[in-house]
Amino acid sequence: MTDALLTVEGLVAGYGAAPVLHDVDLVVPAGQITAVLGANGAGKTTLLRTLSGLLTPANGRVSLDGEQLTNVAPHQLVRRGLVHVPEGRGVIGELTVAENLRLGAVWRRDRAGEARGLADVYDTFPELARRRRHAAHQLSGGERQMLALGRALMARPRLLLLDEPSLGLAPRITAQVMALLRQWRDETGLAVLLVEQNVRSALSVADTATVMSLGRVVVAAPAAQLRDDDALRHTYLGF
Numbered sequence: 001m002t003d004a005l006l007t008v009e010g011l012v013a014g015y016g017a018a019p020v021l022h023d024v025d026l027v028v029p030a031g032q033i034t035a036v037l038g039a040n041g042a043g044k045t046t047l048l049r050t051l052s053g054l055l056t057p058a059n060g061r062v063s064l065d066g067e068q069l070t071n072v073a074p075h076q077l078v079r080r081g082l083v084h085v086p087e088g089r090g091v092i093g094e095l096t097v098a099e100n101l102r103l104g105a106v107w108r109r110d111r112a113g114e115a116r117g118l119a120d121v122y123d124t125f126p127e128l129a130r131r132r133r134h135a136a137h138q139l140s141g142g143e144r145q146m147l148a149l150g151r152a153l154m155a156r157p158r159l160l161l162l163d164e165p166s167l168g169l170a171p172r173i174t175a176q177v178m179a180l181l182r183q184w185r186d187e188t189g190l191a192v193l194l195v196e197q198n199v200r201s202a203l204s205v206a207d208t209a210t211v212m213s214l215g216r217v218v219v220a221a222p223a224a225q226l227r228d229d230d231a232l233r234h235t236y237l238g239f
């Protein structure tokens with residue numbers, strides 16, 4: 001049994017009076033990749049926005065390593081190791097690659113750590129090193145995704161919240177992204193909460209999977225079970 005890193009209990013959240021998330025329970029184990037799957041509008045992005053402090057929950061509890069996160073400001077969450085890469089990647093087109101990466105370290109406060117982080121990111125993504133002085137809007141979709149991941153790494157996350165990293169990417173680049181997540185999990189113990197429309201890709205890399213429908217969790221199971229059990233997959237994922 002692996003320790004829980006993030007625990008979500010009875011989470012209710014949304015954008016106005018009517019909630020989008022209804023009583024969501026979720027556990028993200030330390031050092032594992034947890035996929036969040038479900039149709040358009042199921043509430044996956046809303047869940048990540050609530051966990052990263054962009055939306056205030058109406059009810060429920062969220063804790064990281066046993067510490068309550070409710071009412072903690074987004075930048076404090078980053079300091080505690082919870083880093084969100086939003087849908088669309090959130091890189092700033094007018095800034096250079098290097099400037100975008102430095103923004104990722106803005107809450108770290110140690111210059112030496114920032115320099116080491118940059119060296120590590122350039123090591124992992126040599127293409128970003130070559131293009132460090134280019135504006136981010138000049139990058140390809142794949143390079144922008146690498147930049148978004150590199151910027152998240154600059155904050156030294158314990159838990160990465162990743163929204164649709166495969167969006168707009170060629171299958172070969174998507175496979176590279178998934179391989180990197182697996183490598184970081186294995187080498188550094190990074191935990192990932194991965195929201196994906198690309199169900200096959202997500203199940204190929206995830207340890208566990210949670211399926212949402214209409215703002216509720218309808219099933220949580222080992223990813224291998226959803227991959228291999230045709231009846232379960234058909235019932236909850238429709239293929």
Ligand SMILES: Nc1ncnc2c1ncn2[C@@H]1O[C@H](COP(=O)(O)OP(=O)(O)OP(=O)(O)O)[C@@H](O)[C@H]1O
Nearest residue numbers: 015016020038039040041042043044045046047197
């Ligand atoms: N900014 C917003 N204001 C109001 N309602 C919103 C907003 N963003 C999303 N919603 C609504 O919340 C519900 C859940 O949307 P959400 O984006 O969380 O789903 P999702 O599972 O991530 O789907 P997708 O894969 O399409 O992004 C939808 O009904 C959507 O219309």
